[in-house]
Amino acid sequence: MGNPITVADLTCHHGDHLAVKGVSLTAVPGQVTALVGANGSGKSTVLMALAGLLRPTSGTISGRPASIAFVPQRSTAPDHLPITVRQTVAMGRWASCGPLTRLGGEDRRIIDDCLARLRISDLASRRLGSLSGGQRQRALVAQGLAQRPELLLLDEPLAGIDIHAAVDIAEAIDSERNRGATIVMATHERAQAERADHVVRLEQGVLAAG
Known part of the structure; x- marks a missing residue:
């Protein structure tokens, strides 16, 4: 789908806090790169x-494509937003057509497909804030998939969700890998990391030895 993404000697701060230092990695199209480490290790x-x-x-990041979808942890989505599940997923199409453009038939087909893939079609009219943790995470992943991105970034997609949601999300990630997308995800889940093509271990903001 594209070229490898190369991160070379990356150093980042959050204000005065040194978050990561000297991190290097390569993410390849059609493969999953898992970032693993404790909270505060620099994954996010x-x-x-x-x-x-x-x-x-x-440091530098080279090869980054124009089409990037970032799926945050579900806790970052406020409960009070007056938005339905379908509207949440539809926002994924804004990257290609813009928020003020009327969605076309192909956009609606993609939205329906993403709802179905994450098994949340029956929740389409529900408010996002009314969902369980697993349901909300499915909706956020479906929003990312709706962008049809070349680079899919996921922050702890399986954290704190039920087994059924975890299976559906894992299958969706596998499908995106087969589509040829480059996937980088942060995870605490050992089983999810074991399914990845590459594992990058972080410890207090630097690459862990071994």
Whole structure:
């Protein structure tokens, strides 16, 4: 689908806090790269830099495509937003057509497909804030898939959800890998990391030995 993404000697700060230092990795199209490590190890920071949401202090990121989807942890989506599940997933199409453009038939087909793949078609009219943790995470993943991205970034997609949601999300990630997307995800889940093509271990903001 595209070229490998190369992160070289990445150093990032959050204000005065040094979040990651000297991190290097390569993410390849059609493969999953798992970032693993304890809370505060720098996993989310690397994802934010890859997404273009955080400017590195130093180092380079090359080969990053124009089409990038970032799926945050479900806890970052406020409960009070007056938005339905279908509207949430439809927001994934804004990347290609813009928020003020009327969605076409192909856009609606993609939205329906993503709802079905994550098994949330029956929840389409529900408010996002009314969903369980697993249901909400499915909706956020479906939103990312709706972008049809070349680079899919996921921050702890299986954290704190039920086994059924975990299976559906894992299958969706496998499907995106087969589509040829480059996938980088932060995870605490050992089984999910074991399914990845590459594992990058972080410890207190640096690459862990071994």
